[in-house]
Amino acid sequence: MECMNLSEDQLKVLEENFKVGRFPDGxxxxxxxxxxxxxxxxxxxxxxxxxxxxxxxxxxPAGRGKVYD
Known part of the structure; x- marks a missing residue:
């Protein structure tokens, strides 16, 4: 996500965690x-x-929710 101006290390950590779970708890x-x-x-x-x-x-669809036929 280039719009947030993150370092490679930050992106690596974020992407690794995204693979584990797309919706992390608090x-x-x-x-x-x-x-x-x-x-x-x-x-x-x-x-x-x-x-x-x-x-x-x-x-x-970009929004979170159910996908309908």
């Missing part, structure tokens, strides 16, 4: 943020943007 989010040196809000925003990017790549 405790996980706090730990990921601390490891990256980001605020919880910045980390939450990254996951939100990354989820929208993933959904678009999968041909799904």
């Amino acid at each position: 405790t996980s989010l706090m730990l990921i943020a601390a490891e990256c040196g980001l605020s919880e809000e910045e980390t939450r925003k990254w996951f939100s943007l990354r989820n929208a990017q993933w959904r678009q790549a999968e041909g799904l």
